[in-house]
Amino acid sequence: xxxxxxxxxxxxxxxxxxxxxxxxxxxxxxxxxxxxxxxxxxxxxxxxxxxxxxxxxxxxxxxxxxxxxxxxxxxxxxxxxxxxxxxxxxxxxxxxxxxxxxxxxxxxxxxxxxxxxxxxxxxxxxxxxxxxxxxxxxxxxxxxxx
Amino acid sequence: xxxxxxxxxxxxxxxxxxxxxxxxxxxxxxxxxxxxxxxxxxxxxxxxxxxxxxxxxxxxxxxxxxxxxxxxxxxxxxxxxxxxxxxxxxxxxxxxxxxxxxxxxx
Numbered sequence: 001x002x003x004x005x006x007x008x009x010x011x012x013x014x015x016x017x018x019x020x021x022x023x024x025x026x027x028x029x030x031x032x033x034x035x036x037x038x039x040x041x042x043x044x045x046x047x048x049x050x051x052x053x054x055x056x057x058x059x060x061x062x063x064x065x066x067x068x069x070x071x072x073x074x075x076x077x078x079x080x081x082x083x084x085x086x087x088x089x090x091x092x093x094x095x096x097x098x099x100x101x102x103x104x105x106x107x108x109x110x111x112x113x114x115x116x117x118x119x120x121x122x123x124x125x126x127x128x129x130x131x132x133x134x135x136x137x138x139x140x141x142x143x144x145x146x
Numbered sequence: 147x148x149x150x151x152x153x154x155x156x157x158x159x160x161x162x163x164x165x166x167x168x169x170x171x172x173x174x175x176x177x178x179x180x181x182x183x184x185x186x187x188x189x190x191x192x193x194x195x196x197x198x199x200x201x202x203x204x205x206x207x208x209x210x211x212x213x214x215x216x217x218x219x220x221x222x223x224x225x226x227x228x229x230x231x232x233x234x235x236x237x238x239x240x241x242x243x244x245x246x247x248x249x250x251x252x
Contacts, residue, residue, distance in 0.1 A: 122163055122164055122165055122166060122207065123163075123165055123166035123167065123177075125166075125167075125168040125175075127168075127172055128172065129171075129172050130172065132190060137168060137175070137189070139163040139166040139175075139177060140163060141162050141163055141164065141207075142162055142163075143163075144163060144192065145163065145166075145175070145187070145189070145192050
């Protein structure tokens with residue numbers, strides 16, 4: 001199976017100790033040699049509803065996720081390891097990179113364009129300039145811009 | 147408990163806020179209003195600047211995106227076309243069609 005420009009995924013399997021941990025092995029072919037890289041995905045339930053909006057900030061360290069009325073902020077934690085390393089037992093079962101839940105942002109209050117309508121996140125954006133740099137801009141279907 | 151993010155403010159605008167996209171310079175936000183098109187607001191403050199209208203038949207949330215570094219606005223439609231506007235002169239550009247002929251070309 002091929003993905004990306006010159007990467008080939010060889011196999012994938014789910015670890016026995018963590019059913020939601022999925023390991024992919026990939027190879028990149030260069031002119032001189034072959035690089036083997038492990039791509040490990042650790043899945044977890046982040047929301048009670050389908051996640052419809054994802055927004056990383058420009059640094060790639062902050063992630064906002066929106067699922068209907070739920071809005072959460074996560075921080076990306078990296079162990080700083082190089083992307084290419086040998087797959088070992090420890091690496092297999094103990095992923096180095098992860099997302100840490102930082103905060104739940106409450107939905108807007110009672111103010112609503114239409115009474116009794118449900119609260120739905122419709123977009124998420126991080127601001128990077130001006131006085132509001134670092135702020136998260138969220139739009140709600142009937143509650144406006146927060 | 148330390149709360150690094152807190153509520154700053156809520157700007158209630160007079161129309162539903164469907165899908166929205168922030169302009170590249172982060173000074174404007176384009177919001178699909180589910181009624182007659184796309185509204186452009188200045189931020190912060192959610193000050194209405196202008197609107198681009200097109201016919202909407204179904205009450206579904208359509209995508210809107212700034213393209214060309216904020217020079218143009220691209221909006222999906224429920225009629226199978228992609229609508230484009232030049233934001234500088236507000237001119238509507240020819241729509242991108244998704245007819246059967248185009249579909250057969252793929």
